[in-house]
Amino acid sequence: MGNDLNVTIRLKSVSKYYHRSNETLSVLDNIDLDIYQGEVLSILGPSGCGKTTLLRQIAGFDHPHSGSVLMDGQEIMKPEVKRMMIFQDFNQLFPWKTVIQNIAYPLQINRIGDSGAANREIALNYLNLVELSGFADSYPHQLSGGMKQKAAMARALALNPRVLLMDEPFGSLDALTRLSLQNLLLKVWLETGVTIVLVTHDIQEAIILSDRIAVMGRRGSGGIKKVILNPLPRPRTAGVEGYSEVYDQIYSLLDLNSENIS
Ligand SMILES: Nc1ncnc2c1ncn2[C@@H]1O[C@H](COP(=O)(O)OP(=O)(O)OP(=O)(O)O)[C@@H](O)[C@H]1O
Ligand SMILES: [Mg+2]
Incomplete structure (x- = not known):
């Protein structure tokens, strides 16, 4: 250093x-x-x-x-x-998308995976990393504050910042x-x-x-x-x-x- x-x-x-x-x-x-x-x-x-x-x-x-x-x-x-930013606010996720869709969507926008299935797989890997894979198909309103922050972390990290x-x-x-x-x-x-x-x-x-x-x-x-x-x-x-x-x-x-x- x-x-x-x-x-x-x-x-x-x-x-x-x-x-x-x-x-x-x-x-x-x-x-x-x-x-x-x-x-x-x-x-x-x-x-x-x-x-x-x-x-x-x-x-x-x-x-x-x-x-x-x-x-x-x-x-x-x-x-x-x-450089990805994560905020204090629990409402960082799209409320109309499931957790996995929330993570896969920015991958699609940024053309990271070469197919929807590839993006879903990347998203799942990061949901595993933050120990939230059991809630992949839940909507944000079904999550606790801590789970929402985990999902926000997975979404940011999936973009490999x-x-x-x-x-x-x-x-x-x-x-x-x-x-x-x-x-x-x-x-x-x-x-x-x-x-x-x-x-x-x-x-x-x-x-x-x-x-x-x-x-x-x-x-x-x-x-x-x-x-x-x-x-x-x-x-x-x-x-x-x-x-x-x-x-x-x-x-x-x-x-x-x-x-x-x-
Ligand atoms: N857009 C703005 N216009 C005018 N003043 C601002 C603006 N943004 C921040 N400030 C002022 O600048 C100072 C620093 O704000 P900042 O939000 O960076 O503080 P902070 O350390 O993050 O505070 P907190 O711990 O409360 O989040 C504050 O006094 C705030 O009132
Ligand atoms: Mg502040």
């Missing part, structure tokens, strides 16, 4: 601001960040600090006011299948489902080798899952305070030796005094 050859995504002096009535909010102020091939990088910070804004620049949904966002050295101009961008994907799940989806995400990461950029509010989730944690400052502070290299060996659980030191380091960087939270 740290070698230029391994850099997949590079943010160079990225600035993004929003105008509102007579104030200008500087959300990203001259951010530099390298994301390495195959790593799990978490972006952690308080509400409103700019996590989604940062992810949207990487996805290509939005563009910075200055600076550049590169993938493999090429400027990111628009969303592309090699290089980078998976996840915006608080487990943020609306109950604590136990969240733990099981975190384990699933690790399994998927090990099996596919996909690079993962995970936005989260949850310090424990960031420590358990990621190789590095980019900690952002409070709203309006302009971006990333520090990128922490996670020293804990995998597999990790909360409470493993060294865990509380990493937790405390992140906690103090977050500067969570009540007057700092908007």
